[in-house]
Amino acid sequence: xxxxxxxxxxxxxxNKDNNKLMPFICGILCTMPIVAIPFRGGVVSLFSVAFLxxxxxxxxxxxxxxxxxxxxTRLLLFWLGFALFSVLVGCALSMVYNELxxxxxxxxxxxxxxxxxxxxxxxxxxxxxxxxxxxxIIVGTIVNCLWAALDAFIWYLKGFSLNNTLFSFYIKYGxxxxxxxxxxxxxYRSGGLxxxxxxxxxxxxxxxxxxxxxxxxxxxxxALAGIVGSASTTGAICSLIIIVVEFFKxxxxxxxxxxxGLRQTLGLCGLCVLLVIGVxxxxxxxxxxxxxxxxxxxxxxxxxxxxxxSTGGPRMDYLRYCPKAIIRLGIFIFSGLxxxxxxxxxxxxxxxxxxxxFTQAGLYDVENTYIDYLLDTGFIGFILFFTCIIGAYRFxxxxxxxxxxxxxxxICMAGIVAMLLSFLFYxxxxxxxxxxxxxxxxxxxxxxxSDIKGKI
Numbered sequence: 001x002x003x004x005x006x007x008x009x010x011x012x013x014x015n016k017d018n019n020k021l022m023p024f025i026c027g028i029l030c031t032m033p034i035v036a037i038p039f040r041g042g043v044v045s046l047f048s049v050a051f052l053x054x055x056x057x058x059x060x061x062x063x064x065x066x067x068x069x070x071x072x073t074r075l076l077l078f079w080l081g082f083a084l085f086s087v088l089v090g091c092a093l094s095m096v097y098n099e100l101x102x103x104x105x106x107x108x109x110x111x112x113x114x115x116x117x118x119x120x121x122x123x124x125x126x127x128x129x130x131x132x133x134x135x136x137i138i139v140g141t142i143v144n145c146l147w148a149a150l151d152a153f154i155w156y157l158k159g160f161s162l163n164n165t166l167f168s169f170y171i172k173y174g175x176x177x178x179x180x181x182x183x184x185x186x187x188y189r190s191g192g193l194x195x196x197x198x199x200x201x202x203x204x205x206x207x208x209x210x211x212x213x214x215x216x217x218x219x220x221x222x223a224l225a226g227i228v229g230s231a232s233t234t235g236a237i238c239s240l241i242i243i244v245v246e247f248f249k250x251x252x253x254x255x256x257x258x259x260x261g262l263r264q265t266l267g268l269c270g271l272c273v274l275l276v277i278g279v280x281x282x283x284x285x286x287x288x289x290x291x292x293x294x295x296x297x298x299x300x301x302x303x304x305x306x307x308x309x310s311t312g313g314p315r316m317d318y319l320r321y322c323p324k325a326i327i328r329l330g331i332f333i334f335s336g337l338x339x340x341x342x343x344x345x346x347x348x349x350x351x352x353x354x355x356x357x358f359t360q361a362g363l364y365d366v367e368n369t370y371i372d373y374l375l376d377t378g379f380i381g382f383i384l385f386f387t388c389i390i391g392a393y394r395f396x397x398x399x400x401x402x403x404x405x406x407x408x409x410x411i412c413m414a415g416i417v418a419m420l421l422s423f424l425f426y427x428x429x430x431x432x433x434x435x436x437x438x439x440x441x442x443x444x445x446x447x448x449x450s451d452i453k454g455k456i
Contacts, residue, residue, distance in 0.1 A: 008057075020129070023049070023129045023134040024135060024139075027132070027134065028140040028435065029045070030047050030143050031139065031140030031193065031432075032047070032143070033194060036174070038169050038173055039313070041173060042174070043173045049103075055119065058121055062119060062123060069393075070446035072442040072446045073121055075391075077439065079385045079388065080113055082115075083338075083376075085335065086336035086376060086381060087104065090105050090338030091338065102341070108165070116173065117439055120443060121446075130408055137415075141206060144203050145192065145204060145223055146226075147193055148190040149228065152230075155188045161180050163180040179292050183231075187231050191228070197230045198426050201426050202422040202428060204223050204235035204236075204238075205235055205421060206418035207414075207416040208223045208224075208239040209246075210414035214410060223239065231401075233425070242417065242418075268450065319368065321352045325346050325352075327345075328346075333374075334378045336374075336381055338363060339376045342374075344375070346366070368423070368424060368425070368426070376429070389419065389438070391445075392412065392438075393413075393417075396441070408440070415433075415441060416437075419438075
């Protein structure tokens, strides 16, 4: 009997560890879509495989589905449901506007996330699952930044693109021209383990914020290396905003009478000596490299945001002409036309299309997620989504002020802050790390609120 009892306990422990492992793997792989396998003339990302396996595990482990969900999760489900309705509106209008049939590609993705959320909150191990998934995302972002830095380093050293060579099958079958982009100016933009360097525009500031909250210098430097490797203006600007804001918050909260110990004093002195030696002996090299890097970054930022020669139109024009795009949608601004249709109001608007170089060459996303969600899911969908995000931001901000943040709370807060900033500069429509971080943030918040109510 004792042996049988011990065997049962061991089996239960192994099952619990296995249950933690799958969300962790999903978290890692969601940040690296090019880690994939060729399949029938296309590619299948390992994240898609892991995600479907996670759904199967959740379905098998749930004896019954939760009927009642808390407010945050309910709003998130309403938003996805309304997004599905927006897609159907766009598909119905495709009889008039052929381009809008592109929205149908999002139907299966939205439905899978709805099913995932229902199964996720129905799980008895949701708390552990949230922690594992969040930790997996952190590991994935660290690997992405390291890989981007390595890819860029090899390019600058040898003129060899590691990404475009190792993942040539993804370029061939995945419908992308290249993963990392050598610019004509001499700048190299590594995509990390993503099919677009712009994705590091979210990953890097996410890791910057997390490293600051964890006071982890190593992770902070890895995030900065990711920015350099990807040459992402979005990543650089968002990270700079985070660093400046957190620095002033630290100044405000710091006790100016703190004492510096012997180790800290010696460390600062050593750092100053190294900086002086570096400036004296490598001044010309530093000035040349820094000046070139600054000039390249400045040129790219100006072209991206202000030059009319930017591909797809400069990003500032999306903001400037947004009111006219809203008017062009008419009554459909309340429902939206489905994901992937946000440029419709610009491209099919004769008043502005010619001014900013838009051509009717197919629908694509406006490079601003706020505008995307507004035009894709309408005013109603926009309000639903950002009510979720702002509600979670307020919750985790309060926990941070009270010094009550745990590991998963810090990851959620880092994700929300990075989303709110990076949304201004690029389109991240149903981007897997965003969706999974949002699900973790909302369900973790709801669970903690329920636990607090239960104690009262």
